[in-house]
Amino acid sequence: MxxxxxxxxxxxxxxxxxxxxxxxxxxxxxxxxxxxxxxxxxxxxxxxxxxxxxxxxxxxxxxxxxxxxxxxxxxxxxxxxxxxxxxxxxxxxxxxxxxxxxxxxxxxxxxxxxxxxxxxxxxxxxxxxxxxxxxxxxxxxxxxxxxxxxxxxxxAEKDFSTFAAIAGSSPAFIYMFIDALARAGVLHGLPKDKATKIVAETVQASAEMILQSGENPWSLVDKVSSPGGTTVAGVVSLEQNHFIGTVIDAITATVEKEKNLK
Ligand SMILES: NC(=O)c1ccc[n+]([C@@H]2O[C@H](COP(=O)([O-])OP(=O)(O)OC[C@H]3O[C@@H](n4cnc5c(N)ncnc54)[C@H](OP(=O)(O)O)[C@@H]3O)[C@@H](O)[C@H]2O)c1
Incomplete structure (x- = not known):
């Protein structure tokens, strides 16, 4: 053994x-x-x-x-x-x-x-x-x-810092995203524990959908966004507030920190 x-x-x-x-x-x-x-x-x-x-x-x-x-x-x-x-x-x-x-x-x-x-x-x-x-x-x-x-x-070892950011540290960012969605639920009247469970289940199933379907996440965004509908209003608001750029900056900061840890 x-x-x-x-x-x-x-x-x-x-x-x-x-x-x-x-x-x-x-x-x-x-x-x-x-x-x-x-x-x-x-x-x-x-x-x-x-x-x-x-x-x-x-x-x-x-x-x-x-x-x-x-x-x-x-x-x-x-x-x-x-x-x-x-x-x-x-x-x-x-x-x-x-x-x-x-x-x-x-x-x-x-x-x-x-x-x-x-x-x-x-x-x-x-x-x-x-x-x-x-x-x-x-x-x-x-x-x-x-x-x-x-x-x-x-x-490859050259990709370790990137992996550490998008898989090692990213659970913290995902928890922040879940908490932000749940807090928004509270703002609009749901109890926090119920809102957190609802969001966590939705995040879990959305990730599973990407893995099972093999679809590009953006094509799934398009599928959920009906013309003139509610979801696209939220998608546009996120973009106006630099959602993607903000997430990418957070990953870049994490990669840089990892490279300078010692
Ligand atoms: N946690 C994560 O999500 C995560 C993800 C990826 C990689 N890692 C890596 O995993 C490693 C461990 O992280 P962790 O989260 O498990 O940290 P942790 O919970 O703080 O565990 C570190 C352990 O090391 C012990 N220790 C300190 N000095 C020691 C010594 N001289 N000899 C033997 N043991 C000693 C500590 O004991 P005391 O508590 O008694 O001081 C503690 O039990 C880190 O290098 C981290 O980068 C962690």
């Missing part, structure tokens, strides 16, 4: 571990506070270990700490690293080249994955890229780990 070690047991690691089949993988975890890690290990059917133990025993080492903490963690664990271990980083902003430098080993197998918060409900949309030293077995195991909590897209 493959041994997977997780360093940093926060929201993302917890969601991923909860989705894993315990008969496929042996899970080791190491957090910042050992007694807290021991409690988490009980809840997650994992083994709490020290960082040194985790690095020496694991086949795959998933680095699930915040990007600001990762350089320190990786520098510390690099003393125990051997080239048969594959590092898997889910941190925003750190490239394969950055991670290679921090690992201080020339031929370290390293995989970068960018999941999103929807891993918590088994529906992450994740991106994956690897360096030249990763074995097929380690790459497949990593894909399997992230497929257990959603879909996995192979993309």
């Amino acid at each position: 493959q041994k997977i070690g997780f360093i940093g047991i926060g929201k993302m690691a917890t969601a991923i571990i909860a989705g894993l089949d315990p008969t496929r993988f042996e899970i080791l975890i190491s957090g910042r506070d050992f007694s807290k890690t021991q409690k988490q290990a009980q809840e997650l059917s994992a083994q709490a270990v020290t960082q040194h133990e985790l690095v020496t025993k694991s086949d795959l080492i998933v680095l699930a700490v915040k990007p600001q903490v990762l350089p320190k963690v990786l520098t510390e664990l690099s003393v125990d690293l051997t080239s048969d271990k594959t590092l898997v980083s889910i941190a925003a902003g750190l490239t394969l080249a950055d991670l290679t430098e921090l690992a201080q080993t020339a031929h370290q197998p390293i995989i970068r994955v960018m999941p999103n918060i929807n891993a918590q409900i088994g529906q992450s949309t994740s991106a994956i890229v690897k360096n030249d030293f990763v074995t097929d077995q380690a790459y497949q195991a990593t894909q399997e780990i992230f497929q257990a909590v959603g879909s996995v897209h192979e993309i």
